[in-house]
Amino acid sequence: MLVYLNNGLLPEADAKISVFDHGFLYGDGIYETLRVYNKKVFLIDEHIRRLKRSASLIGLTVPKTDEDIKKIVALTLDANGLREAYVRITISRGEGPIGLDPALCKAPTFVVIANEFKNYPEEYYRDGIAIMVPEVRRNHRAALNPQIKSQNFLNNILAKIEAKAAGAYEAVMLNTDGFLAEGTISNIFFLKDGALCTPAVECGILDGITRALVLDLATKTGIKVREGFYRLEELTASSEVFLTNSTMEVMPVSRINNTPLNPGAITSKLRSLYKQAVSG
Ligand code: PDD
Numbered sequence: 001m002l003v004y005l006n007n008g009l010l011p012e013a014d015a016k017i018s019v020f021d022h023g024f025l026y027g028d029g030i031y032e033t034l035r036v037y038n039k040k041v042f043l044i045d046e047h048i049r050r051l052k053r054s055a056s057l058i059g060l061t062v063p064k065t066d067e068d069i070k071k072i073v074a075l076t077l078d079a080n081g082l083r084e085a086y087v088r089i090t091i092s093r094g095e096g097p098i099g100l101d102p103a104l105c106k107a108p109t110f111v112v113i114a115n116e117f118k119n120y121p122e123e124y125y126r127d128g129i130a131i132m133v134p135e136v137r138r139n140h141r142a143a144l145n146p147q148i149k150s151q152n153f154l155n156n157i158l159a160k161i162e163a164k165a166a167g168a169y170e171a172v173m174l175n176t177d178g179f180l181a182e183g184t185i186s187n188i189f190f191l192k193d194g195a196l197c198t199p200a201v202e203c204g205i206l207d208g209i210t211r212a213l214v215l216d217l218a219t220k221t222g223i224k225v226r227e228g229f230y231r232l233e234e235l236t237a238s239s240e241v242f243l244t245n246s247t248m249e250v251m252p253v254s255r256i257n258n259t260p261l262n263p264g265a266i267t268s269k270l271r272s273l274y275k276q277a278v279s280g
Pocket of ligand 1: 032033156182183184185186187205206207208209210211244245246247
């Protein structure tokens, strides 16, 4: 595999960064994960916009223009001969002496990794996946805003550890006020009184690019949508629940803690509309 590091492509084994990189020392950096369908990067403008928003929220200057980023992503995909792929763009604060001050780092580290996308097992979409609600709460947005898609992922990793121990695929966290927030790498949707509901950005979530597209597709197809503050009981009482992200797309949920659920018609409708949007 060839990896793009700072100014060019390198064989995977040579694509190394310093132990003094503040991304490694402090998790000081940001990233985006994108999906590539048939060589075309899906919603790249939206991902670049969010990358720049994350950068701005941590006072980091993106070391490339939007056009550069697009060219580098295309170059990396091409160099690896990829058609169905995922791309991860990571920008860390860069190398610098020990110390928290971002000014210690002279230049950000810029990395693009592209690899073949291996589909999730078909039964995940047919039967749904198990989710659980962990003890750990989503970072308070006044402490570390989940809208910063940062390299500092320990909050999510702690939730993922709980999910694994419980035999669940994904952990969906509550916020510190006990309202539903989001999964470790996904947003959550559920049906309530005929409307498609999802936690509002104000609950302290990453406003997923897939989430925005699903909200738009649902609205256009005449499904009522609501963004709000919801309790776990509203989720477990729901007839249909699904998760979204750039690689999972629209993935049905078959169990929440011990409550079983069946994938339903609205979920499959939105999944097929999403597929159409991808091929369109
Ligand atoms: N994760 N919430 C969190 C905490 C996420 O990390 C992600 C994405 C999402 C969904 O965002 P989007 O629809 O834009 O992919 C929500 C990516 C896939 C990752 O961590 O690699």
